[in-house]
Amino acid sequence: MGKKILVWFRNDLRLHDNEMLVEAVAKADEILPVYLFDPRHFEKTQYHTYKTGATRTKFLIESVTSLQQSLQEMGGNLMVLQGYPEEVLPALVVKYDITEVYHHREVASEETAVSLKLEDALWKQKVNLKHFIGHTLYNKEDLPFPIKDIPDVFTQFKKKTERDAVVKPCFPTPAAINFANVDDWGTIPEISDLLQDEAAAMLKIQSEFIGGEKEALMHLHEYLHAGEGMVLANATLKKHEIVSKLSAWLALGCLSPREVYWKMKDAETTYGVRPYFHQIVLGLLWRDYYRFMFKKYGNTFFKPQGFKKDGVALQLENTSALQNWKNGQTGQPLVDVYMQELNTTGYINQVGRQLVATYLVKELEINWVLGAAYFEEQLLDYAPASNWGNWAAVAGVGNDQKLSSSFDFEKLLKTLDPKGAFAQGVRA
Numbered sequence: 001m002g003k004k005i006l007v008w009f010r011n012d013l014r015l016h017d018n019e020m021l022v023e024a025v026a027k028a029d030e031i032l033p034v035y036l037f038d039p040r041h042f043e044k045t046q047y048h049t050y051k052t053g054a055t056r057t058k059f060l061i062e063s064v065t066s067l068q069q070s071l072q073e074m075g076g077n078l079m080v081l082q083g084y085p086e087e088v089l090p091a092l093v094v095k096y097d098i099t100e101v102y103h104h105r106e107v108a109s110e111e112t113a114v115s116l117k118l119e120d121a122l123w124k125q126k127v128n129l130k131h132f133i134g135h136t137l138y139n140k141e142d143l144p145f146p147i148k149d150i151p152d153v154f155t156q157f158k159k160k161t162e163r164d165a166v167v168k169p170c171f172p173t174p175a176a177i178n179f180a181n182v183d184d185w186g187t188i189p190e191i192s193d194l195l196q197d198e199a200a201a202m203l204k205i206q207s208e209f210i211g212g213e214k215e216a217l218m219h220l221h222e223y224l225h226a227g228e229g230m231v232l233a234n235a236t237l238k239k240h241e242i243v244s245k246l247s248a249w250l251a252l253g254c255l256s257p258r259e260v261y262w263k264m265k266d267a268e269t270t271y272g273v274r275p276y277f278h279q280i281v282l283g284l285l286w287r288d289y290y291r292f293m294f295k296k297y298g299n300t301f302f303k304p305q306g307f308k309k310d311g312v313a314l315q316l317e318n319t320s321a322l323q324n325w326k327n328g329q330t331g332q333p334l335v336d337v338y339m340q341e342l343n344t345t346g347y348i349n350q351v352g353r354q355l356v357a358t359y360l361v362k363e364l365e366i367n368w369v370l371g372a373a374y375f376e377e378q379l380l381d382y383a384p385a386s387n388w389g390n391w392a393a394v395a396g397v398g399n400d401q402k403l404s405s406s407f408d409f410e411k412l413l414k415t416l417d418p419k420g421a422f423a424q425g426v427r428a
Contacts, residue, residue, distance in 0.1 A: 002029030004096060004180055008089060008103040009035045009078070010111075010253075011383075012134055013067045014213040017170035017256035020102045020132040025174045032096055032180040033071055034079045035064050036088055038114070042194045047373035048318040050195065055346035057191050059211040059380050063252045065188055066212025076179030080186040082193075086117035093127050096180055104253070105131040107294040108384035109302070136291055137257040137284045138165050147295050152399045157289050158282075170258050207345045209248050209380055216249035220260060224267040244280055247381035248347065250287065257284050283350075290389035293399060301388045304369050306397025321364050325356070326374055334417050335359045346380035355412045357394040363409055368395035 005028035007021060013035075015021065024031045041051050052060070068078040081088055089101060101122060106112055119129045133139060140147060144164035151157045209215075223244050249255040261284065264277050293301070300307060324330050328339035338352040348356070353375070360371045372391035376382050392398040394407050 003099045004028060004030045004032060006032045006034055006089065006092060006096070006098045006101045008085065008101060009033060009067065010104055010106065011251065012104045012253035013063045014216075014254050014256065015067075015070055016173045016213065016217070017134070017259050018173075019134055019171050020104055021174060022171045023132075024102050025177055028099070028178070030178050030180040032079060032092070032098065032182065033076070034081070034089070034092065035067070036085050037080070037082045037189060037194060038084060039082065039194075040084070040110075042196065044196065045373055047316065047370050048322075049373045049377040050197075051376065052194075053346075053377040054191055054195060055207055055344075055378065056380055056382060057194055059207070059209055059248060059346065060252065061188060061191065062211030062215075063213075063249075063254050064211075066214055066254070068188065070213060071177070071179075074174075074177050076177055077182070077185045079182060080188050082189060085114055086121050089118055090121045090125060090127075093122065093125055096182070098127065101127060101129045102132065103129065104134050106135075106384075107291050109299050111384070134256070135253065136288045137167055137261060138288055139168065140292065140295070142166060142168065143292070147292060150292050150296055152293075153402060154286070154289050154400055157292075158285050161285065161288075167258060167261050170256060170262060207347070207380065209245070209346065211249075211252065211254065213249075213254045216246070216255040217259075219249070220246060220255065220263055224263060225270070244276070244283070245347065246280070247283065251381040251383045257287065260284065287383070287386055290385035291383075293389060294385040297399060300399075301385075301392050302369075304367060304397075306392045306395065307399050308397045315367060316370065319366070322360075322366055322370055325360050325364060325366070325371075330359070330364075332359060332363075334413060342375075342378050346378060351412065351416060353390070354394060354407060355409070355416060357391060358407045358409045358412060361395050362407070368392070368397075 005024040007024045012018060043051055045051060064080060071078045122129050138161060142165050144160050246255060246260060250257060260280060264280055268277060328336040328343065330336055335356050338348050338356050342348050357371055360366050361368045368391050372388050375387050393403045
């Protein structure tokens with residue numbers, strides 16, 4: 001009997017730069033690619049939110065569909081099922097005589113717990129669960145310090161990493177794959193199949209983002225090679241106005257951070273070093289930083305008191321002030337514009353996020369975890385480490401206290417609206 005490897009796709013929905021897939025293709029006679037829609041990802045939370053909102057669910061479905069189509073173009077398919085991975089995958093191992101299961105390791109507690117449950121279940125079947133790491137620009141073994149010694153201050157992390165670590169080349173995209181013989185590959189669900197509340201599924205979505213690897217690579221190419229006109233225009237933009245909007249595809253792994261980095265290096269040979277290229281690398285480093293901080297500190301980022309030992313327990317009531325903030329009806333014009341943009345598109349830029357978060361925490365004095373949970377529901381580019389790490393920083397309970405003390409609502413307002421156009425009810 002030949003070796004069969006089950007490749008469990010999670011937040012790695014791509015064929016390019018995917019070490020897990022490359023190794024599976026090299027070592028197996030046949031592979032069985034699988035994606036599972038875990039019902040827990042679509043439940044209501046204690047924070048008066050969904051784990052995943054309609055806009056993000058739509059983007060996820062599009063991304064899984066794109067991966068499925070790419071595999072079909074190679075003569076195979078992607079098995080798509082709904083259920084708990086720790087229950088479904090062991091059953092598939094038995095049904096298809098699977099020798100080994102491959103997956104990408106995550107850093108947040110809920111995702112890690114699922115991996116451990118699956119590993120235990122597979123161990124009883126004497127089947128190995130092999131872990132891969134493919135979500136960061138820098139591999140942890142290439143960092144100039146062990147995880148426990150990573151600097152808490154981002155600027156120190158950035159300086160030492162850029163100086164002493166090397167970004168590895170991308171893994172090649174498999175040219176051919178031998179797929180397992182499967183009678184029923186399953187079906188990709190609709191939004192309404194996943195979300196409990198039909199009203200949430202019927203939200204008016206006006207997002208410009210389309211999920212999937214092909215869209216991601218096309219968007220990256222267009223951003224980096226939009227011609228001299230865009231290059232010159234971007235040279236005059238302020239930092240907060242330089243937005244690549246790559247983060248949504250990075251969050252689901254439709255796009256590899258290393259692919260972004262090396263494609264940017266290629267573009268530099270054509271256009272020279274540009275300010276917005278630096279912003280891309282900075283964004284990738286922030287993603288790495290928070291993922292490594294989660295490896296270092298675990299669940300601390302999810303606690304309301306965060307890294308403050310004397311933190312006060314904060315309330316979780318679904319107040320009218322919280323609801324007005326969610327709906328973009330606070331009466332603060334710029335905050336409301338950003339929140340309405342978030343609700344319809346699933347995206348706002350980083351400074352906009354800082355503004356609405358600072359307003360919730362410091363002006364409305366509402367528990368920051370309620371804001372973080374709402375971002376989890378709404379943001380297309382939601383990733384546990386970046387989201388909860390950034391919110392903890394705004395709330396002043398993060399691990400980098402220098403960063404936590406830098407958020408001031410009035411200063412952010414002046415950065416985004418220096419002429420006060422929004423305060424006068426005029427959209428700039």
